[in-house]
Each structure stands twice: as structure tokens, then as C-alpha cells.
Amino acid sequence: xxxxxxxxxxxxxxxxxxxxxxxxxxxxxxxxxxxxxxxxxxxxxxxxxxxxxxxxxxxxxxxxxxxxxxxxxxxxxxxxxxxxxxxxxxxxxxxxxxxxxxxxxxxxxxxxxxxxxxxxxxxxxxxxxxxxxxxxxxxxxxxxxxxxxxxxxxxxxxxxxxxxxxxxxxxxxxxxxxxxxxxxxxxxxxxxxxxxxxxxxxxxxxxxxxxxxxxxxxxxxxxxxxxxxxxxxxxxxxxxxxxxxxxxxxxxxxxxxxxxxxxxxxxxxxxxxxxxxxxxxxxxxxxxxxxxxxxxxxxxxxxxxxxxxxxxxxxxxxxxxxxxxxxxxx
Amino acid sequence: xxxxxxxxxxxxxxxxxxxxxxxxxxxxxxxxxxxxxxxxxxxxxxxxxxxxxxxxxxxxxxxxxxxxxxxxxxxxxxxxxxxxxxxxxxxxxxxxxxxxxxxxxxxxxxxxxxxxxxxxxxxxxxxxxxxxxxxxxxxxxxxxxxxxxxxxxxxxxxxxxxxxxxxxxxxxxxxxxxxxxxxxxxxxxxxxxxxxxxxxxxxxxxxxxxxxxxxxxxxxxxxxxxxxxxxxxxxxxxxxxxxxxxxxxxxxxxxxxxxxxxxxxxxxxxxxxxxxxxxxxxxxxxxxxxxxxxxxxxxxxxxxxxxxxxxxxxxxxxxxxxxxxx
Numbered sequence: 001x002x003x004x005x006x007x008x009x010x011x012x013x014x015x016x017x018x019x020x021x022x023x024x025x026x027x028x029x030x031x032x033x034x035x036x037x038x039x040x041x042x043x044x045x046x047x048x049x050x051x052x053x054x055x056x057x058x059x060x061x062x063x064x065x066x067x068x069x070x071x072x073x074x075x076x077x078x079x080x081x082x083x084x085x086x087x088x089x090x091x092x093x094x095x096x097x098x099x100x101x102x103x104x105x106x107x108x109x110x111x112x113x114x115x116x117x118x119x120x121x122x123x124x125x126x127x128x129x130x131x132x133x134x135x136x137x138x139x140x141x142x143x144x145x146x147x148x149x150x151x152x153x154x155x156x157x158x159x160x161x162x163x164x165x166x167x168x169x170x171x172x173x174x175x176x177x178x179x180x181x182x183x184x185x186x187x188x189x190x191x192x193x194x195x196x197x198x199x200x201x202x203x204x205x206x207x208x209x210x211x212x213x214x215x216x217x218x219x220x221x222x223x224x225x226x227x228x229x230x231x232x233x234x235x236x237x238x239x240x241x242x243x244x245x246x247x248x249x250x251x252x253x254x255x256x257x258x259x260x261x262x263x264x265x266x267x268x269x270x271x272x273x274x275x276x277x278x279x280x281x282x283x284x285x286x287x288x289x290x291x292x293x294x295x296x297x298x299x300x301x302x303x304x305x306x307x308x309x310x311x312x313x314x315x316x317x318x319x320x321x322x323x324x325x326x327x328x329x330x
Numbered sequence: 331x332x333x334x335x336x337x338x339x340x341x342x343x344x345x346x347x348x349x350x351x352x353x354x355x356x357x358x359x360x361x362x363x364x365x366x367x368x369x370x371x372x373x374x375x376x377x378x379x380x381x382x383x384x385x386x387x388x389x390x391x392x393x394x395x396x397x398x399x400x401x402x403x404x405x406x407x408x409x410x411x412x413x414x415x416x417x418x419x420x421x422x423x424x425x426x427x428x429x430x431x432x433x434x435x436x437x438x439x440x441x442x443x444x445x446x447x448x449x450x451x452x453x454x455x456x457x458x459x460x461x462x463x464x465x466x467x468x469x470x471x472x473x474x475x476x477x478x479x480x481x482x483x484x485x486x487x488x489x490x491x492x493x494x495x496x497x498x499x500x501x502x503x504x505x506x507x508x509x510x511x512x513x514x515x516x517x518x519x520x521x522x523x524x525x526x527x528x529x530x531x532x533x534x535x536x537x538x539x540x541x542x543x544x545x546x547x548x549x550x551x552x553x554x555x556x557x558x559x560x561x562x563x564x565x566x567x568x569x570x571x572x573x574x575x576x577x578x579x580x581x582x583x584x585x586x587x588x589x590x591x592x593x594x595x596x597x598x599x600x601x602x603x604x605x606x607x608x609x610x611x612x613x614x615x616x617x618x619x620x621x622x623x624x625x626x627x628x629x630x631x632x633x634x635x636x637x638x639x640x641x642x643x644x645x646x647x648x649x650x651x652x653x654x655x656x
Contacts, residue, residue: 022616039615063638066592070617090615099639151542216477216636217542220594266392268546289365289416290348291396310542312389313425 008042008051010086010136015042019078025088025136027129031105036094038133041087043076049083049239053141053204054230055133055195056088058114058148060095060102064212065147068226075227083239086140091133099215102126114146115193118202134198143174143237144199144206145230150307150322153213153222154273157182157306157324159256160207161200170205177236178207178229179247182274182304182324184256207233210307217310253324257301261320265294267311275305276327283308283321303327336412336462339366344404351414351462353455357431362420362455367399367413375409375565379467379530380556381459382414384440384474384521386421386428390538391473393549398556409565412466417459425541428452440472441519463525469500469563470525470532471556476633476648479539479548480599483508483632483650486533487526496531496563503562504533504555505573508600508630508650510582533559536633543636579650583627587646591620593637601631602653609634609647629653 008015013023021044024037056065066089073087090096092113094103102111105125112126118138119131137144149155158178160171162185175183186208191197196206209229212222235244261267265286271277277299286295297320307322314320334341339349350363380398382391395415402411416422418439420429428437429451437452444464445456463470475481484504486497488511501509512534517523522532535555538548560566587593591612597603609623623646633648640646 041616063592066617067594067638070592070613073617089617093615096639153542213542215541215543215638216479216539218636218638223594266389266396268393287393287396289419290367291399291415293400310544312393312541312544313422 008044008084008086008140010040010042010140011037013040013042015044015084018044018046025132027132028105028125030094038088038093039090041073041089043073043078043081043085045081045083045239046079047082049081050142050237051084051086051140052234052237052239053137053144054085054087054147055091055145056147057090057092057096058146058195060092061099061214062149063096063214063218064149064222064226065209066090067223068147068211068230071223071227072230080241081239083237088133092129114195117193117195117198134195137195137199138202138204141199141204143170144196144204145174145233146196146206146208147226148208148210149212149214150210151213151217152273152308152310153217153219155210155212155307156180156273157184158207158209159184159186161188161196161205162186163188163200167200167203167205171200171207173236174205174207174233176247176250177233177244178209179232179245179250180209180229181251182253182306183250184253184324187255190255213310249329251304251324251327252330253303254326256306257303257323257325259300259320259323261309261314261316261318263295264315267309267314269308269310271305271308273305273308277305277323278302284311286314299323301325334368334370334410336366336368336466337363339368341368341370344370344372346399346402346404351458353458354451364414364416364419367411367415369399369402369404369407369411369413371407371409371565372405373408375407376468376563377410377412377466378469378471378560378563378565379412379463380414380471380473381417381521382473383416383418383422384472386418387425387540388475389422389540389544390475390548390552392416394473394552394556397549397553401553406567407565414459418455440521443519443521443524460521460524463521464528467525467530469496470522470530471500471559472521472532472534473552474534474536475538475540476536477539477543478599478634478636479543479545481536481538481633482506482599483510483536484533485510485512487512487514487522489514489526493526493529493531497526497533499562500531500533500559502573502576503559503570504535505558505571505576506535507577508579508632509576510579510650513581516581539636575655577630577650577653578656579629580652582632583629583649583651584645585626585647585649587623587635587640587642587644589621589623590640590642593635593640595634595637597631597634599631599634603631603649604628610637625649627651
């Protein structure tokens with residue numbers, strides 16, 4: 001918790017008193033020597049409370065997160081807030097400008113910003129970005145939420161750092177307040193280099209949210225729902241005065257399985273997000289250039305569909321389906 | 331029955347044949363070839379030419395062609411179908427509108443017809459395709475996809491005489507409410523307009539969304555409407571479904587964004603607009619509103635930019651002008 005007298009400084013955004021401060025954080029340079037800067041908004045409340053740090057667009061084309069953060073910020077009144085919100089809605093700005101996952105300046109296999117945390121000030125472009133972002137995060141954050149977007153508009157799941165002790169318990173608390181039915185208590189040995197796992201190791205309770213679809217699958221309903229769930233986390237943390245909504249039992253998983261396509265072609269999905277699949281359930285069909293159904297793809301695992309490739313075209317190695325394993329209501 | 335041959339697809343009688351039409355060469359010297367399906371019915375009738383993916387990332391059309399052909403029974407078909415589900419194959423593989431091998435001059439295949447045997451890649455592709463189209467097609471359907479999943483409109487060449495009349499009857503049998511009798515001087519270089527000048531009635535269908543906005547429900551709907559077109563032109567038996575009055579337009583307006591930023595649309599396809607109707611909202615990187623996009627014209631929304639991001643010059647909205655029920 002930041003004492004009321006401390007100035008919170010992230011890039012050019014310096015929050016000394018109650019209200020909203022906007023600025024930019026420099027995360028690197030472009031090839032023509034211009035600074036690469038990302039937006040920072042700090043909302044400092046009238047009351048004492050924790051510092052909630054929120055990131056979006058760690059993958060450049062995952063814009064639902066930016067819109068959810070923006071929607072929440074626009075409806076937030078600093079005079080009724082206890083604590084501080086630090087929001088970085090668009091981390092991977094050079095990727096976002098192109099509507100793609102990774103930065104065009106990323107080099108040699110270091111492109112996934114969410115595998116580069118805590119970063120390296122002498123590393124590749126993406127390592128240096130991660131370092132610039134993670135240094136103030138570690139300094140200020142009491143809680144951390146990282147917003148992602150998946151393939152289709154019906155994507156709705158979350159994962160929290162299942163760390164030992166207090167960090168894990170508090171992470172679970174914010175996951176339950178966010179309340180997406182499909183939730184993974186993430187084993188601490190997966191997603192190495194993600195900001196969530198790096199933060200949890202540094203003692204910061206953390207949550208990743210996966211909501212909505214990329215590109216033309218973007219829908220406003222996802223934004224409104226995500227912003228309301230985010231407010232509920234803030235109620236749970238005592239940052240907003242209202243009583244938090246109880247979402248009831250969630251479906252927990254033991255882990256997830258990424259299933260990659262082992263053939264290519266035109267593709268039609270046969271399942272929706274949140275649907276139960278058994279080993280052998282039809283998840284989609286590959287169609288050849290002449291329209292023949294060349295393969296019916298079966299799920300290699302039992303579980304719940306977390307994300308599914310929407311088609312219409314797939315090359316070998318694309319993510320076919322993302323499955324939550326061993327679902328159980330808790 | 332005469333032998334039907336397009337590329338390597340050859341058909342001597344009733345049935346379905348598959349093959350490839352060569353439209354150019356790849357940089358590694360392998361042929362650039364596109365899939366062709368031929369279907370010949372048990373009875374004589376017209377030849378319907380259907381193609382999709384003239385723009386590589388407009389994949390709904392390919393799925394429509396595929397489903398139509400999978401579900402086709404040639405024993406009950408009168409006439410012939412020539413189907414090319416993926417015209418711009420190298421663009422399709424890149425999930426892009428235009429071919430990555432097109433060097434200069436834009437690369438919009440639907441502005442390159444009738445093509446040129448020694449022109450740019452896209453012109454050579456157009457030439458290879460259009461030569462066969464002109465030789466075989468009795469009717470043409472060109473399937474496009476727009477930006478969002480709710481896109482549903484069509485246009486036919488409003489040509490003088492029989493070509494225009496037959497094109498209109500196809501459009502009415504297809505039956506999308508938003509339909510443009512396209513003035514013959516627009517869309518120069520499109521397959522539809524070039525074919526109309528060569529006496530071939532045609533129809534362009536704009537249905538469904540690109541990339542992750544792809545939905546299977548759209549495919550089934552368009553396939554059923556195409557079957558109704560085939561009933562109308564005597565290729566399938568059965569009563570032609572009547573779709574009732576359609577909304578016709580005098581023309582369309584492409585409206586470009588003169589502002590960039592994060593963007594959320596405020597209208598749906600098919601919605602009526604006045605001049606000044608709010609089309610969507612722009613935001614800066616911090617989520618603060620930076621402007622509203624207003625419609626410069628009255629009409630009906632044919633297509634609208636889905637966001638989430640927009641650069642200046644992108645297509646903001648596509649408006650059907652002077653709507654009237656006909």
C-alpha cells in the first residue's frame with residue numbers, strides 16, 4: 001500500500017494527490033531514433049487502499065483488454081476510490097499499431113513479450129520493454145491483473161497464480177471476484193516469463209483474464225462485461241465501497257493443454273468456448289481446396305474448451321484448441 | 331455431351347470433376363494454381379460460374395462454394411456449374427486481400443479483369459481466369475466477405491436489356507434486403523462488370539466477416555439462397571422462394587476515416603442512417619474519447635468498420651444511398 005505522501009511515478013505520469021494523471025512510459029527506441037512510449041494512467045483515490053496494477057495488449061492484437069481498462073477508467077471517480085489504480089492499457093505498442101501479436105522490432109525468437117518478464121535492460125527489444133514495464137510494476141503493485149484476448153468472441157476464462165501461502169490465496173480471491181466460470185489455478189512452473197508468474201514470485205497476487213476475440217471478432221458486449229467484473233475485483237479489494245457480487249462456484253482445472261494443428265486447410269470449428277469435450281469429441285473439420293472434408297479433428301483430451309480456432313484458414317502448427325483439464329466445481 | 335475442360339479438371343458426362351487452373355508461377359518456379367470444380371447435371375441447362383476469394387482474405391465465399399458443391403446431387407441438376415472457390419490463392423495463404431507477389435499497381439484482382447496476358451501478376455491471373463469465364467459462363471456469381479459477421483448485401487449490373495433483367499432476377503432470387511442495381515460505370519475491372527459487358531448476367535454477394543469474425547451460420551444461409559438462384563434460372567427443380575420487396579439503392583458511398591485511433595462502432599449492418607448519425611467513437615491510448623465518426627450521408631449501412639483500431643484512410647463505412655423499397 002502506497003502511503004498517501006508518496007508520489008507514484010511511472011514514466012512521465014506522476015501522481016501526487018487525488019485524481020487522474022496521464023503520461024507515457026518509454027520502453028525503447030524505433031529504428032529512426034524516436035522513443036517508443038506506451039500510455040500510463042494513474043488514478044489516485046481519496047481513501048487509503050492498495051495499488052492495483054492493470055496491463056493490456058502484452059500481445060499487440062489483443063485489444064479487448066485495452067477497451068476493458070479504458071471503460072473502467074472512464075467510469076471511475078477518484079473521490080470514491082480507496083487506493084490507486086495504475087493502468088497500462090497498451091504495452092506492446094509497436095505490435096498494436098500493426099494489429100499483430102509481436103513487435104516488428106522483435107529479434108531472434110524473443111518476440112513474445114509475455115515470456116520475457118522480468119526483462120533484461122541489456123536484452124533484445126522485447127526484453128528491454130519487459131524490463132521498463134516490470135521495474136515500476138514490482139516497485140508499486142500490490143495486486144496485478146493482465147488482460148488478454150483470444151480468438152473468438154465467446155472466449156471467457158481466467159487463471160491465477162497458484163502460489164504457496166498468502167500470494168496464492170489473494171490471487172484466488174481476485175479470481176473469484178472476477179468470477180469467470182472457467183478458471184485455472186495456474187501451477188507456478190508453467191508460463192515462465194509471464195508477468196503474472198514473475199509478479200507472483202515477487203509476492204504480488206496476480207490474475208490473467210482471457211476475454212473476447214481479436215480483429216473483426218471484437219464486440220462491445222465483452223468490453224462492458226469485462227469492465228464490470230474488474231470493478232467487482234476492486235470492490236473485493238475494498239477499493240470501491242459497494243458489496244462485491246458473489247459469482248458462486250467456479251470450474252477449476254489442474255492445468256491446460258495447447259493442441260496445435262498437425263495439418264492445414266480451411267477449417268470450421270464444431271465446439272464453443274466453455275463446452276465440455278471428451279477424448280474423441282469432434283472439435284472441427286479440415287476442408288481441402290476443393291471443398292472435401294479431409295479430416296474430422298477429435299479432441300486428444302477430456303476437459304473444457306477454453307479457446308478454439310475460428311478458422312477460416314489454418315496452417316500446420318496453428319493453435320487448434322486450448323483445453324482446461326480435469327474440470328471440477330469448487 | 332461435350333467434354334468440359336478447365337485447367338486439369340475434365341468432365342465427359344454427368345458428375346463432378348476436380349482439378350487446378352494455372353494462373354501464374356511462384357518465385358520458386360512451381361505453378362501457381364487454383365482449385366476448380368466442375369459439375370454436370372443429368373439434364374441440359376445453363377452454365378453457372380461461381381467464384382470466391384477474388385480477395386484472398388474473404389474466405390466465406392470459399393466455404394459457400396464448398397458446401398454448395400458437397401451437397402449437390404448432379405442427378406437432379408440441369409446444366410453445369412463451374413466453381414472456383416479460391417481465386418487469389420497466394421493472398422488466401424497470406425490471409426491478405428492481395429497477393430504478396432504483386433509488386434506494383436495495387437494488386438486488387440477485382441479491378442484487373444479482363445486481365446492482360448503479359449501484365450502484372452494480378453493482371454495475368456485475371457487473364458487466365460477470365461478467358462475461361464468468358465468461354466463458359468452463362469451466369470456469374472462472385473462471392474465476397476466484408477468486415478463484420480452481420481454483413482448481408484448484394485449488387486447486380488444494372489445493364490440495359492436482357493443482361494440487366496436476368497441479373498436482377500438472380501438478385502431477387504438471392505433475396506438480400508439490401509441490394510444495389512449497380513450503375514454500369516462503377517467497379518470498372520470487376521469480374522461482374524466485365525462479364526456484363528460481354529453479355530453475361532451476374533451478381534456480387536457480400537456476406538459475412540473476415541478472419542475470426544467467420545461464422546458457419548452465414549455459410550448455410552448463403553448456400554440456400556444460391557440454390558434459390560439455381561431454381562430461378564432452371565438448374566434445380568422446385569418452387570422459387572419469393573423474398574418479397576427488396577431495398578434498392580441508387581449507388582453506394584465509400585467513406586474513409588479521416589481520423590485514426592481506437593474505434594468502437596455504434597451501428598449495425600442494415601441500419602438506416604441520416605446525415606449526422608453517430609457511426610462510432612474514437613478513443614486515444616488512455617481511453618479518452620477523441621471524436622465521433624458521423625455519417626456524411628443518409629442511407630443504409632452496407633458495411634461498417636468493426637474496430638478495434640483504425641488508421642486514417644481505412645474504410646469507415648459503406649453506405650447504400652437513396653434506399654427505396656422495390
